Amino acid sequence: MRILAVDDDDIALDLLGNALRGAGYTDLETATSGAEAMDIICKTDRPFDVFLLDIRMPGMDGIELCERIRNMDRYRRSPVVMITAMSERHFIDGAFAAGAIDYISKPFDPVELGVRIRIAARLVDQAREVAKGQSEVDFLKSRSGLGNSFAAGDAIEIHDIPRVISQTAMENYLLRLNLRMAYQTKSVAFSIAGFEALHARTKASDVYDLLTDVAASIIYGLKHTQHLVTYCGNGGFVAVVHGRNSVVDDDTILTIQAVLDELEPTLSNGRPCPLTLGMGKVYVPGLLAASERLNLLIKPQDKAHTTLTDLRRAA
Template identity: 35%
Template structure:
């Protein structure tokens, strides 16, 4: 695995490089600043597999660097693990908004580093598998719109849609929040009528409509603190972690207006043939992460999706990885 470590403290860089070497990762590249990291990334012939970024650095900080990395198509799902001190932990919400996968606290512990990388790579392997399946489907639809049987339960993620995340990434964001309660809004958004429409339209048109709605929702949600996932059957899940309350009726009115313009510009749809419906998954303004995950999983599970597999609780993942890590560590020593 090819790893990049970015930190402006030489002792931290040296410690991480040594730990990674002990874990069997020989291909480690380091940088002392965000600016240097971008230059190194641009010069690579093959992409990095994982990034470890310090949150607080002089010049470009780790959050800005994370955002810049996420803008590169080849790093859309690469694991990015932020390194933070207790004083800088308050900035982790911004880091997750920028696309961070996980974080770990200073001082760095060997076993914690091992677990974070292993969990990130398990997540990314799942995302890669799903991405490959979607790419294959899109290719088939382009060459023959009638080829194969289209599955309406399929989850789709568009990397260029603002705020859009794979469903596993949305769950991971909640799983990585520390204990406590947060001001958050959980919403479902449904393209009412799309399943009936799927029988009349070509499969490519179906995907075009889903992408158009995703773009409308993504641009309507707050620029910071929002995550949007398409979970199949014409339905989206939205997580918004901000103090300001999102009023479902107002959001529904705004996205309906924008979708009306899309309908008018595409003769494949009759006016009013589809309707966008927004509903709150909880009336509470303050929620704990585990409660929010339970509400989202209950909604997704009710759809009967063939892809309703969810991420296991982090504690269960860690237990398995700790067992594997301990065995691997003993071998190294």
Template identity: 35%
Template sequence: MKILAVDDDPFILEILTMMAAKVGYTDVVTMPSGESALNLLNKGKDVFDCMLLDINMPGIDGIELCKLVRSLPDYDKTPIIMLTAMSDKDHILRAFKAGATDYASKPFDIVELNARLRMAEQVVVARQEVAAVLPSVNTEEPEVDTSPSFELSDEIQIEGISDIIGYGALANYLTQLSTARLTGSQVFAVKIDQIEAIYAQATSDEFLYAVSEVADAINTMLQSSGYLMAYAGNGAFVVVSNKATLESSAALEAEVQNLLDEKNTEFDNGNPLDLEVSFGNPIRPNASKNQRVRKTFDRAIARAENRVLKKRNDPRAVSVRLVGL
């Protein structure tokens, strides 16, 4: 795995290079600033599999550098690990919103750094395996197939919403919050009702459109407060909110549903694409270990799915859409 490390402190770069080598990563290129790193990347002579970016740098800081790197076509999904002594929630939140996939704190611990690099390598290997399969696809004239080109369970990427990040990155973000800051956070999930039926009827573009419309409605409702969100597949979103007071899931569900009803979404053929959502009750996270984070997310999704089942079994008011005369 080829690694780019960026830090304005030469001692830190030396330590990083030595520690990475000790855990088996010897191909590390170092840059002393965000500007020099961008120049290197724009030349395109070297392609990096992973990046380690310091946040607190003069000129282009690590968060801005992360955002700029994400705009480069070759690095939209490259693992980016932020490095900093800063542990306040604001910097962590901003880093993940900029596109960071993980976070490591100074002073560095070799065990932690090894774990972060191993996780990044797993992402790199998975992407390489997918890329290796693509050339082997039959190049003969394909039959017309309008079904989505991805599985319902896939964690598809949603564009255009700054506060939605990868599912794995959301777990890493929650892991970085201290116990004290976790008490000021909550996790809840949103499930798209009848997602299986929508997937069965939709093309890839239509399904992405449906999921994006739901994400946009959730974002509209939450944008006034600090939050991060990820699409977990199977029509489920997981939200980490910074509000200390637990939200009323019924009130949030009603607000987002009203926003969706106003959109009057349709399939490409003009048939109505009825989008309904179910909100699970919020959970106060316990995230000292990554496994516990995943369990918290699983519990949140299960609560949203239980809400879907409850709505199916109980009578509910019919949502009436107003059509312009």
């Protein structure tokens, strides 16, 4: 597994390199700036598998570098792990929104570093098995003539929609929230009505495009909040929202449904495919132990969902 580590601190980079080599990861290249990293990435004839990026660097910081890497077709699915000092934890949201799947803290704990890299290695293996070097979108579209290439319950990754992250990245994010951030966090689920039947009769690439339309609509509806969104399978999305005063209410689903209607979801054969969304009750957990934080992802999906039709009936 080939790793590129980027940090403007030479001492930190040496410590990181020694820790990685000690854990058995010897195929390592380093850079001391975002610009140098991009030069290495663009010129190499041996693609990297995993990126470790310092979140704060002069010039191009780790978040911008992560975005640039994610915009390269070759690295759309490659794990990006951010490196951050404890005092920089407030930048983590931006890093996950840019496409990071995890982070490690300075000073480096060799055990924690080994765990994070092993998680990244598993994702590398999964990406190779699923896409065989292709992006997930290209993979699905290349298989579109062969029927559905993913199950209705698969939590596939939605690409190219800002602040929509993979389920693995969301789990890592939630598990590592500090106590203050966890206390200020709430979550809510959104679902596509009749998704199982829709999935059964629709090509995989069309289903993916419909999910992308829904994701974009959710992001727009939450634009006044600090949030991250993930797709959980079965037509369901979960949004994690920060701020005790952030408002997610009936107006939210009205806005999201209106935006989705304006997008006019359409299948590849030109046939319109209108979608109805439901929204669950907002889950506000309060204080959570680290072991309970995945409830922010699980509990909202268990709550009854309200649709636009329900709101009209109640009016």
